[in-house]
Amino acid sequence: MSIARAPQAATAAVQPSFADIGTPLQDVTFVVVDLETTGSRASDAGITEIGAVKVRGGEVLGEFQSLVNPGRPVPAFVARLTGITTSMVATAPDVALVLPGFLEFARGCVLVAHNAPFDVGFLRAACADLDYTWPGFTVVDTLPLARRVVLRDEAPNHKLATLARLFRARTSPDHRALADARATVDVLHALLERLAPLGVTHLEDLATAADPVPADVRCKATLADGLPSAPGVYQFRGPDGEVLYVGTSTDIRRRVRSYFTAAEKRRRITEMVRIAHAVTPVVCATPLEAQVRELRLITEHAPRYNRRSKHPERQTWVRLTDEAYPRLSVVPEVRGDVPHIGPFSSRRAATAAVEALHDAIALRRCTPRLPPVSRVRRSPCALAGLGRCSAPCVATTEPDHDYAAVVEEARTALTGDPGAVVRLLAERVARLAGQERFEEAGQVTHRLRSFVAAAARAQRLDPLSRCAELVAARPTAAGGWELVVVRHARFSGTAVTGPGEDPLPVVDALRATAEAVEPPSPPAPACHPEEAALVLDWLDQPGVRLVHTSDPWTCPVRSAVAHADLEDVSASVALALRGPDTMTAC
Known part of the structure; x- marks a missing residue:
């Protein structure tokens, strides 16, 4: 398959950069931070101490520590826990003086904390109180990472002190900010060592590292390395190059990476990821081209893990036959220059549309090809006796000219305005609803929806297919x-x-x-x-x-598209439910 382009718009070859692959963890500068406070809620407590350690590649680059005057007394139980008393912070600088220094220390780095929502929550609240814009740090929380890789038989809980003992941290946490930050640095490095065999090797991996993703799935995350961050199509390939799955995205690399995280909930797709060997990208100039390429690749390869668009030959249509006395027929393709509606996703849907038309228009339902004038006298069928068929089969002296009007009515409904059909069946739905025969009313509505939707599709397709x-x-x-x-x-x-x-x-x-x-x-x-x-x-x-x-690319002003939402049916049902005296019988 190829899609032609003008030479000026040819897509250049893509050379993946390190930015496309991701940021290796050894190249990330982390600022591990810990706060001591007067309480547990930022709305009614203040910061008493900030401690932070800057590290990259296992090397300590710097430290930050300062007591902070919280502007309120330190509760006794907090003083006993941290050793920080009201007298110690009475002469300390206010947060307005300390916070700018910390933000400059952490600028351009990734923040790390144990139970990060607590520490980051206080920092964000302090920024808000001082009318500072929060820098939007990338934040890594060591608590959920520990829950992911530290089992209960190793440690009774995932508190910082427990993890520090487990990993033999060089500093024991003692509820002072700098000491706790130093201990968190050792815990972070130990956790990253355990996560590496699970495929967590880049900064982007940490965003989903705590997800409950099977190890064999997470290890496949390397299949996304080198993929372009551009719109296009991606193909998961299995053994012998088999195309397992085709998808599209405005950012190929980001979308493929999501398959190896807890964001992917589909069992079949997880099964597909387990057997995939490679991912092939196809960069596209626009999202529309990507959608078209995806559809064509699915049709071409029929991947076993794609569920849609694989069998266009299974589309069905409803046609008005080309004979002396036309009738409706369900066919697998468009044949001849006669009215068609569709395509339908199934023969059942096509049959429902035919039933809707038969409910409203007295077309014949028998299948034999009838001559203009029958050579033998026939008896009309039961449907003719009920007024549901025009019975052209009984014409023995001259052609049944009345049937031509019936055919024209059907032709108009198929290719032009189906308003007459919609109104007639809407009245029937209203009558059934008024009699509380809701199941029958639902069946009529379903048939009508099948017809109107197919007629609208055909009327939109026809002028474009002729162009x-x-x-x-x-x-x-x-x-x-x-x-x-x-x-x-x-x-x-x-x-x-x-x-x-x-x-x-x-x-x-x-x-x-x-x-x-x-x-x-x-x-x-x-x-x-x-x-x-x-x-x-x-x-x-x-x-x-x-x-x-x-x-010319035109559509009828009054067409099936105008009835696609079936407002007429909804209005008639509402009218019927207000009372039988307001209802029109069919």
């Missing part, structure tokens, strides 16, 4: 243009221009190099129906402008 070429443009956030060529509803080429660049030469080049497409049988598009739906949704977005069309 030999359409070129559209949408402004980009960068100030350029996203250009798309569509041929017979198939996405045939794309390009992106930069700010200030003249887009017209790019349009000419794009039209010259776009994919050649053979005309289909409308309303079927020259592609997977879902691809055509993606193109239509893109064309409907605000700001899209038509640059060129080879054929």
Whole structure:
């Protein structure tokens, strides 16, 4: 599969940088911080001491320590626990003098704390009180990391003092800020050593390191190394290069990394990750191209772990047959220049739409091909006796001209305004609801929804599938243009221009190099129906402008699209439930 582009918009080769791979933990500068306070809540307590240690690659780069005047007395139980008394902090600097120094000490680093929400909560509250903007530090909490790798048979709990003893920290925590920060440094290094065999080797891994992810899944996180942070498609490949799964994202690397964390809840996908050997990226110029490529790759490879869009040949349509007395027929493809609606996802849905039309229009339901005039006299069927069929089969002297009006009514409902069908069935739903026959009313509504949705799809697809070429443009956030060529509803080429660049030469080049497409049988598009739906949704977005069309691209003003939400049905049901005297019988 190839999607043509203008030469000006060709995608350059991607050279992964270290930034694309991630930041190795040995290159990360951590600031391990600990606070002592007068209470447990930042809203009604103050900071009495700040201690911090800056480390990188196991080496201590600096330390920060200061007592802080909390502006209130230190409670007795806090003084007994920490050894910090009111007299000790009475002459200490206020937090307004200490906090700027700490923020400068920690600038550009990753904050680490044991039970980080407590310490970070007090720091953020202090910034807010002083009208400082919180720097937005990346924060690592050693408590959930310890819960992930330290088992109960090793330690009775995950308190800092317990972990310091377990890992033989060089400093014993004693509820003084600097000593506790020094102990946390040794605990952090010990935890990182245990996490490394689980695939936690980069700073980005720490964000999900505490997730309950199986070790064999987390180890596969290296498959994301080197993937580009760009929009496109990714393919998980298994043994012998088999394509297991195809997906799309605006950031390939970030999306693939999520498969190795607790964010992925699907059992089948976890099973897929376990057998995957590699991930192949396909960088795309735009999200629309990525969506189209994903769809085509799924159709081409039918990956066993993708559930959608694998079998376009299973789409079904409903057609009005081309014969003397037409009828409705469920068919696997569009055939002939006769009205069709669809595509349907299943034959059952198509049959439901046919039943909706039969409920409203007296088309014949028998399947034999009838001559204009029958040579033998026939007896009308039971449906004809009930007024549900026009019975053209009994015409023996001249063609049944009344049936032509019935066919025209069906043709209008299929290709134009289905309002008459919607109103008739809405009245029937209302009558059933008024009689509290809600199950039957639900069945009629389901059939009507199947019909209206399929008619709306066909009426949107038909003009685009007939259009030999359409070129559209949408402004980009960068100030350029996203250009798309569509041929017979198939996405045939794309390009992106930069700010200030003249887009017209790019349009000419794009039209010259776009994919050649053979005309289909409308309303079927020259592609997977879902691809055509993606193109239509893109064309409907605000700001899209038509640059060129080879054929008229129009839709009926009164069409099935106007009834897609079935407001008529909802209004009629509400009317019926207000009372039988306001109801119209069908």
